[in-house]
Amino acid sequence: MYVTHSGLMATTRKDFPKIKYALSQIPSKDGSPVAFGVTDFILAFNNQDANRKEATKQFLDLFYSDAMYEGWYKGTGLLPVTTSMITAAKASDADNKDFYDSLSYVKFNPVSDPKWDALKNALQGTAGTIQKDTPENVLKAIQAQLDAAS
Amino acid sequence: MSFPVAEGRTKPRRHKEVLAALPWLAPTLVLIAGVVIYPAYLMFWTAFQKYNSYGILQGPAGWSNFFGKGGAFTFPTVPWTSVWTNTVIWVVVVVIMTLALSLLLAQFLSKDFPGRKALRLLVLLPWASSVVLTTTVFRYGLQGDVGIFNRFLVDTGILAMPYGFTKDPTAAFWVAVFVAIYVSLPFTTYTILAGLQSVPNDVLEAAHVDGANAVQRYWQVVFPMLRPAIAAATLINIINVFNSLPILTILNDNGGYHTGHTTTTLIFQFKAQLGPGVASALSIANFLFCLVVVAFYFWIVKPTKEVQ
Numbered sequence: 001m002y003v004t005h006s007g008l009m010a011t012t013r014k015d016f017p018k019i020k021y022a023l024s025q026i027p028s029k030d031g032s033p034v035a036f037g038v039t040d041f042i043l044a045f046n047n048q049d050a051n052r053k054e055a056t057k058q059f060l061d062l063f064y065s066d067a068m069y070e071g072w073y074k075g076t077g078l079l080p081v082t083t084s085m086i087t088a089a090k091a092s093d094a095d096n097k098d099f100y101d102s103l104s105y106v107k108f109n110p111v112s113d114p115k116w117d118a119l120k121n122a123l124q125g126t127a128g129t130i131q132k133d134t135p136e137n138v139l140k141a142i143q144a145q146l147d148a149a150s
Numbered sequence: 151m152s153f154p155v156a157e158g159r160t161k162p163r164r165h166k167e168v169l170a171a172l173p174w175l176a177p178t179l180v181l182i183a184g185v186v187i188y189p190a191y192l193m194f195w196t197a198f199q200k201y202n203s204y205g206i207l208q209g210p211a212g213w214s215n216f217f218g219k220g221g222a223f224t225f226p227t228v229p230w231t232s233v234w235t236n237t238v239i240w241v242v243v244v245v246i247m248t249l250a251l252s253l254l255l256a257q258f259l260s261k262d263f264p265g266r267k268a269l270r271l272l273v274l275l276p277w278a279s280s281v282v283l284t285t286t287v288f289r290y291g292l293q294g295d296v297g298i299f300n301r302f303l304v305d306t307g308i309l310a311m312p313y314g315f316t317k318d319p320t321a322a323f324w325v326a327v328f329v330a331i332y333v334s335l336p337f338t339t340y341t342i343l344a345g346l347q348s349v350p351n352d353v354l355e356a357a358h359v360d361g362a363n364a365v366q367r368y369w370q371v372v373f374p375m376l377r378p379a380i381a382a383a384t385l386i387n388i389i390n391v392f393n394s395l396p397i398l399t400i401l402n403d404n405g406g407y408h409t410g411h412t413t414t415t416l417i418f419q420f421k422a423q424l425g426p427g428v429a430s431a432l433s434i435a436n437f438l439f440c441l442v443v444v445a446f447y448f449w450i451v452k453p454t455k456e457v458q
Contacts, residue, residue, distance in 0.1 A: 045206070117203055121423045125406015126227060144226035148219050149203075149424060 010077040023098045035102040118149035201425035215431040222432040232409040244330045252338035260346045277336035285400040316403040319410030326401045338383045345379025
């Protein structure tokens, strides 16, 4: 039993067609559905240049247009992120039905929040000290790093 | 008779000589200016500018990269006592052990025996391979489930179950000390071997005739003559080991500001998480600390003292 995603299931179906498996929800305390999502993201630098900003906007519009994006996301084996593609995929893609259902309650890392980088570093570095320290001290240490890095 | 005019006549000639030499010196001067002086100046300038963690310049910072809210010395949860003691132990233990083992190895390699040439070439191997390659071999070897060193320790009964060496900052630090000694041995051995070749045989024979045994011959005759070679090797080793980053970083698989950091690895942690400004601030402190260590070495050991 392990936590999986649509890309892994695609590989399983392709390379190990004889395996019998079933997909189910991640268990939660009160039975409500839980899903954690991971996405790639695109970072653009603000060069205070209106022309560059317009060019970036045009590039992103082209990249995520239906004509371009369909071929792109199908090659990755992962779920699409544009609403038009999701609606189309819900109708056509039966293999990943459970994952499309979870899109209504999925949660992602708040990557666009400016404080997220500092929080991620603090969590990765300090969360492990809960082995030897009280939860209050661990949280205080994480908060102190967040305040210092902002 | 005195020649008071002579001095006045040679001065312009010396100036002309310097000017004549300038075209030959120019490439070296350009290289030194470009590769040493300009980056050092840039590092000092960067330490007083504010950057975000992506490296975007955000204006002047005064001293806040050093002592401000998120400064190099005031950032919370950094275990500074561990960092300073680790740095000192790292340099002292690695340099002293390397020197001791190299003296032994050089003495052995200076004797004549069949296969000496092949053995001298083999000793060169850890220096010829990249440090990252050597360290990665150790890191994979210490991996918990399939690493050969861990499996060896378990199968021979030394350990009851595989130990996560790379996950424990202290264990990883001491493995790194071992690897650092291993990769520093060839250079030091060859420097001392070169110094040994210059010890004249007749001095040794005279000592033997005077009744000195092997130990006395070594410590009273050979060792003082090795002083220049030892001085050169130790100084270069101190600087290299102090600035050594890959060994410690590759063997230490922990996140955050753990107790296995030295000042050099801390600089790179700051660069990744807090940006170039804070990292440059700590780099300046690191550079001054290295100068202090080198000055201390010269003061205590006096390696360039004349051989009596």
